[in-house]
Amino acid sequence: MKTHLHLLTLCAALSLASCSGRDEKKTTMETQSEKPAEPAGKVEKTDAEWEKALTPEQYEILRKSGTERPHGEVYKEFKKQGEGSYHCAGCGALLFTSKQKFDSGCGWPSFYDPAKAENVLTRIDTSMGSTRVEVTCAKCGGHLGHVFEGEGYSTPTDKRYCINGGGLKFVPGKP
Numbered sequence: 001m002k003t004h005l006h007l008l009t010l011c012a013a014l015s016l017a018s019c020s021g022r023d024e025k026k027t028t029m030e031t032q033s034e035k036p037a038e039p040a041g042k043v044e045k046t047d048a049e050w051e052k053a054l055t056p057e058q059y060e061i062l063r064k065s066g067t068e069r070p071h072g073e074v075y076k077e078f079k080k081q082g083e084g085s086y087h088c089a090g091c092g093a094l095l096f097t098s099k100q101k102f103d104s105g106c107g108w109p110s111f112y113d114p115a116k117a118e119n120v121l122t123r124i125d126t127s128m129g130s131t132r133v134e135v136t137c138a139k140c141g142g143h144l145g146h147v148f149e150g151e152g153y154s155t156p157t158d159k160r161y162c163i164n165g166g167g168l169k170f171v172p173g174k175p
């Protein structure tokens with residue numbers, strides 16, 4: 001009986017350890033002081049080129065439609081950030097600014113509108129067994145997140161662009 005208990009404790013400790021091990025791979029939002037150049041046209045790269053150009057976290061989100069952990073490091077950073085602009089980490093296109101930012105409490109960076117409408121595309125996404133509207137970067141096709149509408153937020157649009165901060169680049173300063 002004693003051995004059993006001991007084993008159980010050991011198992012619990014091991015699963016905890018593997019959990020916190022996973023958490024150590026922290027997705028963060030890149031910050032830079034200069035606004036990146038706006039891409040002139042579509043930005044096209046091969047999968048191998050994207051993998052080389054991006055951090056593993058950016059690659060996973062932008063090119064593999066990954067989703068960062070909610071209420072993670074990125075969300076904490078986002079809440080602390082002041083004025084600034086949010087660009088695509090893949091191609092530098094301006095996507096959002098602090099003017100459209102709001103705290104939805106959902107655990108991911110949220111905006112009620114894009115800063116530059118032509119840089120953001122939406123399309124119906126039926127993966128994960130539900131119908132959602134996917135948000136992508138119009139310039140490089142990178143996956144950004146999803147947009148939800150009519151949830152009752154007291155913002156000018158009542159839309160929630162629920163965006164993976166790990167796929168964004170933040171440039172502090174007047175947007």
Ligand SMILES: [Zn+2]
Nearest residue numbers: 088091137140
């Ligand atoms: Zn892009």
